[in-house]
Amino acid sequence: MENPFDDVYFMKKALQEAETAFEKGEIPVGALIVIDNRVIARAHNLTELLVDVTAHAEMQAITAASHFLGGKYLHNCTLYVTLEPCQMCAGALYWSQISKIVYGARDEERGCTTLNTRLHPKTVVIGGVLAEESSQLLKRFFIEKRNLN
């Protein structure tokens, strides 16, 4: 039987979070943390609402997952995020020792791959899951924003 809980399944949920961010006028990035096929944290970018550059989707998801687990290490957890993590988020993921990171669109300019941010040696990274959908949502956000200004 096919496993319904694959990376695309969870990335779709992360994309729903990104859409919620979009509706709030936030740069649309969404994130989810999953353990044993169970979602233990979901978040979207809130930097504008919270007036706080640290309020990226991934950062909130890390905090929420740690609270849920009662421990600060995210072993056996997978982060799903619609955009490749930045230095800050990748740095937080390094400390969390998270097992797996799955991201959607690449961030060529400010993503952790380009900027060579160190991740934990045990962390597996998979990029490009629903990349086109994630990227299109971001493009639509910036086009609408430009037209409003």
Next chain:
Amino acid sequence: MENPFDDVYFMKKALQEAETAFEKGEIPVGALIVIDNRVIARAHNLTELLVDVTAHAEMQAITAASHFLGGKYLHNCTLYVTLEPCQMCAGALYWSQISKIVYGARDEERGCTTLNTRLHPKTVVIGGVLAEESSQLLKRFFIEKRNLN
């Protein structure tokens, strides 16, 4: 007349924060954010208490300073931190566009210099202010911790 509000003056206050962390059993790192010689944020590492890898002193100070200023950019602000920022904190400082970072002890292994984390081009960095005091506090913490276990 000598300016009493120099880097050593503020770093001493950051060291007081680090000592508070020490007393709580947290890795002793303290941080301060200053604008026009006025302290607008003070924080110390709380990763154990909050069970959250993102609760570094700098991250909390950035959030607090942004709340105080009502804006997410820390222009004209200086961060004083007793230990060189890690990738996560340097990544957050990049987003904040902070004007100046003054740190105490170098972190040869996990600091942003070694790991080559990108800072904002407008950010000036000064290292080594009260480095010995900051470093000694950290060393004392790890020695005491080892003896307790």
